[in-house]
Amino acid sequence: MPLLLYTLYRVLVFAAAFVLLWWAGADPLLAVALAAVLAFAVSYLFLRGPRDAAAVWLAGRAERRAQRGQRLSREAEADAAYEDSVVDTETGDTVIGDTVIGDTETGDTETGSGVDAGPERRDGDAGR
Template identity: 50%
Template sequence: MPVVVYSVLRVVLFAAATGLLWWAGMRSWLAPLLAAFLAWGLSYVLLGRQRDRAALWLAERAEQRRARGGRTAREAADADAEDAEAEGSSGAVREWPEGRRPAGT
């Protein structure tokens, strides 16, 4: 979630810089371009704490993914469920409801 907060704050800086340039009379395509550079510089100076939090959050997620062998949490849960089901039904004969028996059995 810190990545979203950091991104939203950067978009707000860009919008504010564009609005300020537009208000100051720069009404050409250069206003958003200049605003992008201004917002980049301001975000570097003003949003250091949020940037560090976002980077830490991303690093923790990458470490968790490495610990799971590159799988997402859902993939890991699915694999664990499949393993548990395979261990629980090894050697047991499955009873099919009447009329629901698969073809060929």
């Protein structure tokens, strides 16, 4: 909730600055740019308390998620797992957990980095 409150304060400061600049006769595009700069300055100078409260709230939320071992929502985790299974099925890879065992179609069992090292060098090419 502190994040929502801080965001609301910043939007209100931006809107007030924009309306004042527009009322003073500034071009609308210039009024938007100046209002953004003014809103940043005002929020930095005068909204320290709400900003710190929002930062503490976000840090606490991140810590609780880390303790649960949850990076994403359950729906996002399920979607990612399904997407991974589809990709693995299409490529023919055998996957156990997060480890790729090998390509079941070609019989390749190496689990290299996936980076092509280029053509192999022959002994005669060593000096070039």
